[in-house]
Amino acid sequence: MTAAEGHALMDPLPRVSGLFLLLMSACAAPDAQDSTAGQPYVLVLGSAQDGGLPQIGCQQDLCKQARRDPSMRRMVSSLLLVDPRNKKRWLIDATPDLPEQLELANQHAPRPMEQGRPPLFDGVFLTHAHMGHYTGLMYLGREVYGSDRTKVWCSRRMANFLQDNGPWKLLVEEDHIQVETLVLGQELELATDLGVTAFQVPHRDEFSDTLGFRIEGPSKTLIFIPDIDKWSQFDGDIELMIEGADHALLDGTFFADGEIPGRAMADIPHPFIEESLDRFSAMPARERLKIQFIHLNHTNPATDPEGDAAATITAAGCGIASDGQVIEL
Numbered sequence: 001m002t003a004a005e006g007h008a009l010m011d012p013l014p015r016v017s018g019l020f021l022l023l024m025s026a027c028a029a030p031d032a033q034d035s036t037a038g039q040p041y042v043l044v045l046g047s048a049q050d051g052g053l054p055q056i057g058c059q060q061d062l063c064k065q066a067r068r069d070p071s072m073r074r075m076v077s078s079l080l081l082v083d084p085r086n087k088k089r090w091l092i093d094a095t096p097d098l099p100e101q102l103e104l105a106n107q108h109a110p111r112p113m114e115q116g117r118p119p120l121f122d123g124v125f126l127t128h129a130h131m132g133h134y135t136g137l138m139y140l141g142r143e144v145y146g147s148d149r150t151k152v153w154c155s156r157r158m159a160n161f162l163q164d165n166g167p168w169k170l171l172v173e174e175d176h177i178q179v180e181t182l183v184l185g186q187e188l189e190l191a192t193d194l195g196v197t198a199f200q201v202p203h204r205d206e207f208s209d210t211l212g213f214r215i216e217g218p219s220k221t222l223i224f225i226p227d228i229d230k231w232s233q234f235d236g237d238i239e240l241m242i243e244g245a246d247h248a249l250l251d252g253t254f255f256a257d258g259e260i261p262g263r264a265m266a267d268i269p270h271p272f273i274e275e276s277l278d279r280f281s282a283m284p285a286r287e288r289l290k291i292q293f294i295h296l297n298h299t300n301p302a303t304d305p306e307g308d309a310a311a312t313i314t315a316a317g318c319g320i321a322s323d324g325q326v327i328e329l
Helices: 003-008 018-035 061-068 098-108 131-140 156-164 168-173 238-243 273-280 308-315
Strands: 041-046 078-083 088-092 150-154 177-181 188-191 194-201 210-216 221-225 247-251 291-294 326-328
Touching: 041 098, 078 098, 078 188, 088 188, 098 131, 131 156, 131 168, 150 156, 156 168, 156 177, 168 177, 221 238, 238 247, 273 291, 273 308
Parallel strands: 150 177, 221 247, 247 291
Antiparallel strands: 041 078, 041 326, 078 088, 188 194, 194 210, 210 221
16 A cells, blocks of 8 residues: 555545535535544644644745635644534634634534533543643633533643633633543543543643643544654654554644744754654655644645645655545444
């Protein structure tokens, strides 16, 4: 199997015009449900860095292209974990794009109709307290949806941040969210054959620490690390984690050094995709095939699937996550 064939199994949505994409989504939702009816899966709700693509104030070519062509747009990095056997779904990272991402979630995994203000999700998992990963919680408050005790799983430090700081503590005090603390390395069982395990990730921890997640399904396992400073600072062995999983959605924020004019990229450390490709090049092709880069910054040339950067990633045997992508578990 070639790398291209392997990534095709993950069912990314094709690049099409905005109008056709809208029509296709409306018509294709039942098929998407049927294709995963008996199997838990992950739906990629967004694949961009915290500001999305296009990003506010950006006048670079990638942003201009995304404004002209909706198929080039990327929402902020987020996943939906779905168990269609019992019609349950869990959100992984609550982004500023949550309203639109909820519409995508509803197309793939609609919830049973209930009275009142039931939780939109059976729970929310948070990686950390940077803008693109938790601020979507604001839509659960009384100004908007007014959710009734949506469970939010996170680290102890993240839980303290939400409970002690406004405006987030109002969500807790008014029972819009119910904060639950994850135990690192201990699986949280969502079903007898479906669970999530959190692990520590080194990242800029101004308000909270940072987590990655291992999602284990009935037949396949996925690891999710959208943010990390550098692989060399990771206490775990990332190669062993990849080998022990079937899919790896990894930090692809920047493609190469010097990508952001006028800023020292050492101040915003991430493993450049070029660095990751070099590091993982010694792994067997079957292992590299598991890797999909996610959390792409608006400056990252890999956001263009027809560009040279994307071709470099594909040639290295890896891939790029895309909004609407389905990954079976």
